[in-house]
Amino acid sequence: MGSPRPRRGRSRWLEALACAGALLLLGAGPRSGYETMTPQLRAMQDDDLSNPGMLAVAEGEALFAREGCAGCHTAEAMRGVAARYPALDRASQAPIDLSGRIAQCREKRQQRPPLPREGPAMLALTAFVAHQSRGLPLQPDPRLAEARRQGEALFRERRGQLNLSCAQCHDDNAGRRLAGSLIPEGHPNGYPLYRLEWQALGSLQRRLRNCLVGVRSEPFPPGAPDYVALEAYLVARARGLLVETPAIRP
């Protein structure tokens, strides 16, 4: 029993090292909330005919034609756009998110009345545009370094009566449970998405409001730049994850 043993031990040890290396490599990247959903929910997201978010995408496609977007854009040209939002708006030199850009086209280029940001029409248009990027990796806009820095500060700042930061849940405790829910890493790659708890399609800002209220803090006012700054940081943090719009989440 003497001689083969140390050898085997050594190769086991090497194997273990190789495994740990592989795990580190795997674990190094961000994990989409999709990965930690039940197989049933993943199947619901994967099948376009059972994913209720696709109802909004279809509505968005119709609106894109009916509301005159198609006069200046094609759906094909929208491929890849959502993957690099939020982006820098040249005119204002401020970051702008995808819904903000659509609102800008509608109000400035079409001179039409604004659509409520979280109303069904804006959500559907945003879902349709973002869906054109499904499967493409997020590519954070390099010009948003300043917004990202602000967003990261917000992400790490403790807030609310529970005195918790986003990072304490989504960095330190991702994968663990908060009551019944699994804490995901908190990535923005599926929005707008269909959340079962909402029984509706909702925006990333709505999701962020849920988390802000969850720690009993006052959500930022609607349209506050803090949301876009947070989004800019979240997108950089999720770099490389694929756009899933319209995702499903519990």
Added chain:
Amino acid sequence: MVRTLLRVPATARSGEVIEIRTLIAHPMETGFRPGADGTVQPRDIIRRFTCRFNNREVFAAELHPAVAANPYLTFTLRVEESGILAFTWEGDNGFSQTETRPIAVA
């Protein structure tokens, strides 16, 4: 007209059992929930779904307030002949919508 998503095979062999999936955009407001102003939101649900094949009812379901928004119904059907499938959702506030799909059976 609200959006629907239907999965119906375009063709089938005679006697084949086909799977049909239907999804419709509908809030399925239960009638028990208070709205933002504290008053109870009136009920607004789909109450009945029927599928007819060449005008003969082949599947039906009663829906109730506990059914989630955007009801998703899937069922199977044996088809012997070509024809038209008609799907009808009916509910509160006079809601009624019918979608049709042809199916060619060889």
